[in-house]
Amino acid sequence: MLPKLARESLLELCRRMFVIRHFEESLVPLHDKGVFGGHYHLYIGQEATGVPAISCLRGDDYLFTTHRNHGHLLARGVEPKKLLAEILGRADGLNKGKGGSFHSVAPSLGFLHSSGVVAGIIPLSTGTAYAAKAQKNGRITVCLFGDGSLEEGAAQEAFNLAALYKLPVLFLCENNGKYGAGRAVAAAQSSTMAAYPLTDLPKVYKIPAQQIDGMDAGLVHATVSEAVNKIRAGEGPQFIEAQTVRYPGSETNWPTVPRQTETALAWDVSSVPEKARDWYRSCDPLLIFIRELVEAKQAVKEEVAAIERQVKSEIAAAVEFAVNSPYPKPEEAERNYFA
Amino acid sequence: MRELAYYEAKFEALDEIMAADQRVHLINGTFLSLSPHRHVFQNLKDKYGERMIAPPISELGFCGLATGAAMAGLRPIVDLSTGSFIYEAWPQVANEAANAFSMSGGQTRVPVVFHLFHGLRGGGAAQHSGSPQAMLWNCPGLEIVIPSSPRDVKGLLKTAVATDNPTIFVDHTRLLDIRGEVPDDGTAIPFGVADIKRPGYDVTVIATSYTVQVALRAAATLAKEGINVEIIDPRTLVPFDLTTILQSVDKTHRVVIADETHQSCGVAAEIAARIVESGFDKLKAPIRRVSTLDVPVPYSPPLEAHIGPSEARIMDAVKGVMG
Numbered sequence: 191m192l193p194k195l196a197r198e199s200l201l202e203l204c205r206r207m208f209v210i211r212h213f214e215e216s217l218v219p220l221h222d223k224g225v226f227g228g229h230y231h232l233y234i235g236q237e238a239t240g241v242p243a244i245s246c247l248r249g250d251d252y253l254f255t256t257h258r259n260h261g262h263l264l265a266r267g268v269e270p271k272k273l274l275a276e277i278l279g280r281a282d283g284l285n286k287g288k289g290g291s292f293h294s295v296a297p298s299l300g301f302l303h304s305s306g307v308v309a310g311i312i313p314l315s316t317g318t319a320y321a322a323k324a325q326k327n328g329r330i331t332v333c334l335f336g337d338g339s340l341e342e343g344a345a346q347e348a349f350n351l352a353a354l355y356k357l358p359v360l361f362l363c364e365n366n367g368k369y370g371a372g373r374a375v376a377a378a379q380s381s382t383m384a385a386y387p388l389t390d391l392p393k394v395y396k397i398p399a400q401q402i403d404g405m406d407a408g409l410v411h412a413t414v415s416e417a418v419n420k421i422r423a424g425e426g427p428q429f430i431e432a433q434t435v436r437y438p439g440s441e442t443n444w445p446t447v448p449r450q451t452e453t454a455l456a457w458d459v460s461s462v463p464e465k466a467r468d469w470y471r472s473c474d475p476l477l478i479f480i481r482e483l484v485e486a487k488q489a490v491k492e493e494v495a496a497i498e499r500q501v502k503s504e505i506a507a508a509v510e511f512a513v514n515s516p517y518p519k520p521e522e523a524e525r526n527y528f529a
Numbered sequence: 530m531r532e533l534a535y536y537e538a539k540f541e542a543l544d545e546i547m548a549a550d551q552r553v554h555l556i557n558g559t560f561l562s563l564s565p566h567r568h569v570f571q572n573l574k575d576k577y578g579e580r581m582i583a584p585p586i587s588e589l590g591f592c593g594l595a596t597g598a599a600m601a602g603l604r605p606i607v608d609l610s611t612g613s614f615i616y617e618a619w620p621q622v623a624n625e626a627a628n629a630f631s632m633s634g635g636q637t638r639v640p641v642v643f644h645l646f647h648g649l650r651g652g653g654a655a656q657h658s659g660s661p662q663a664m665l666w667n668c669p670g671l672e673i674v675i676p677s678s679p680r681d682v683k684g685l686l687k688t689a690v691a692t693d694n695p696t697i698f699v700d701h702t703r704l705l706d707i708r709g710e711v712p713d714d715g716t717a718i719p720f721g722v723a724d725i726k727r728p729g730y731d732v733t734v735i736a737t738s739y740t741v742q743v744a745l746r747a748a749a750t751l752a753k754e755g756i757n758v759e760i761i762d763p764r765t766l767v768p769f770d771l772t773t774i775l776q777s778v779d780k781t782h783r784v785v786i787a788d789e790t791h792q793s794c795g796v797a798a799e800i801a802a803r804i805v806e807s808g809f810d811k812l813k814a815p816i817r818r819v820s821t822l823d824v825p826v827p828y829s830p831p832l833e834a835h836i837g838p839s840e841a842r843i844m845d846a847v848k849g850v851m852g
Contacts, residue, residue, distance in 0.1 A: 325602070
């Protein structure tokens with residue numbers, strides 16, 4: 191379902207989902223051509239979680255994210271060209287080339303630190319929440335991580351601390367394992383976690399927890415809004431597990447793009463390679479959102495296509511900017527590691 | 530000048546720091562380990578209890594909490610108590626806190642202090658006698674402070690809280706009752722300035738933490754035998770003051786390094802390498818290290834005493850470099 195928001199807001203959510211989609215679809219060929227090295231992870235398939243969830247926050251709230259951070263940063267409004275330059279290791283990147291894909295940050299938007307260790311941010315998120323509570327500034331912290339993070343002990347220690355001190359933090363677990371590799375059919379259960387459902391883990395610490403469909407933008411928006419309101423009211427931490435079906439391009443070690451996205455795919459997936467067709471037909475959260483927009487008469491197809499064209503040209507300009515941005519000077523490696 | 534016990538100077542610093550800066554929070558511990566002087570911590574708790582938490586036994590969790598709080602503008606001081614417990618928090622200290630400023634391109638500051646008691650404390654055995662400062666010196670991004678006197682603990686603690694970097698404050702329980710002069714002007718001691726704890730001219734002994742006190746006793750005995758030792762205390766490992774050391778070596782041409790980290794890749798190993806790289810031509814004898822022997826720390830008193838940097842081992846090493 192669509193979030194209960196004005197038409198302009200819905201179109202803006204749609205635009206941000208397109209930004210994530212076209213940004214990452216442009217990233218894969220850059221890696222394949224050797225424009226950047228190192229490993230990286232795609233957010234595609236989770237846009238209907240990150241975009242509506244992050245739209246529920248205040249401008250001064252804190253966010254922590256992991257190795258799968260591109261979508262979160264873009265959903266919050268980071269300039270695609272600065273993020274892309276960072277991933278390419280360039281001087282104009284968000285972190286001046288010191289962080290890369292796993293560690294991109296945007297402190298002015300509340301992203302202070304992105305960790306490539308899957309549960310590394312969970313204790314850190316209790317810290318910004320502790321500080322906000324001490325400073326009585328009303329800020330909350332949203333900690334965005336994957337289901338794999340729950341396998342690390344750091345998550346459990348952090349849940350205990352958050353619950354003990356009633357810290358203003360939302361743990362938003364994005365479980366992209368539904369039907370994924372190593373998962374039981376029709377379940378979002380990892381083959382390497384004995385606890386099930388995952389919401390049992392925070393519940394042990396008396397943290398209210400719920401499991402939702404992360405491909406349903408309206409449900410995500412409603413659930414996160416309610417959780418954020420409770421946290422701001424001083425009720426302490428909340429946990430949401432948003433389940434998504436893994437993007438077929440993220441099933442292998444190195445990301446691929448089975449089919450470049452375009453608005454028309456929302457109604458006709460015959461051009462998608464057969465192996466990936468089911469995902470585009472029934473699981474792609476962006477295409478679901480587009481269909482809902484049109485069916486609810488919030489937009490006509492041509493309006494959506496126009497948003498997409500505008501995003502595509504913005505991303506093309508971002509690629510142009512990033513590939514032409516210079517590398518940092520080598521001696522910069524020896525500088526600025528202390529404040 | 531007035532004289533204070535080390536623990537009194539340390540708590541005077543904590544009191545002044547907490548009074549001056551509302552951003553300072555104390556996370557865990559009493560900053561006293563098992564020392565009997567609990568009343569000084571209770572005094573602090575009475576005054577600043579709302580800025581203290583006594584978290585669960587979750588070093589990984591609360592070091593992360595403190596690091597995150599520092600990112601958001603607080604200045605937390607964490608007490609890990611026994612130094613070996615920092616191994617439980619390693620991912621947050623070595624992989625998050627140490628890297629955040631550099632990794633963010635200089636945007637995210639992490640003004641957190643991790644305080645711990647390192648070393649041989651009498652019966653600590655292998656799991657409560659760790660000296661993790663050498664391993665931490667191998668993690669760029671952390672400042673490392675290691676005081677040895679009442680004056681230094683006060684002045685260095687002030688700087689540790691003032692600096693915008695994650696700082697490891699390496700303390701030693703055997704220092705807590707040492708007495709010494711402490712100025713009452715509240716002055717901070719800058720990082721990266723070594724202190725000559727005893728002037729001399731025959732041999733330069735570089736020592737850290739409680740081993741400075743051991744070296745001072747060894748030097749007093751050696752003086753009776755006509756050997757005049759200069760003792761230099763670096764006071765901070767990161768940043769490191771090599772200049773003061775090289776000036777001393779210019780005079781003595783002989784170096785002994787006495788320190789409680791294990792010998793291999795230990796603090797003495799790194800200091801020796803730096804002296805050799807920059808001052809090989811000044812040396813008239815090979816540098817001798819007096820470190821903790823490379824074995825897990827044994828429990829029994831004579832066994833523990835045998836492996837540490839004792840007065841006897843320091844004196845032997847000094848006589849060794851005298852040839």
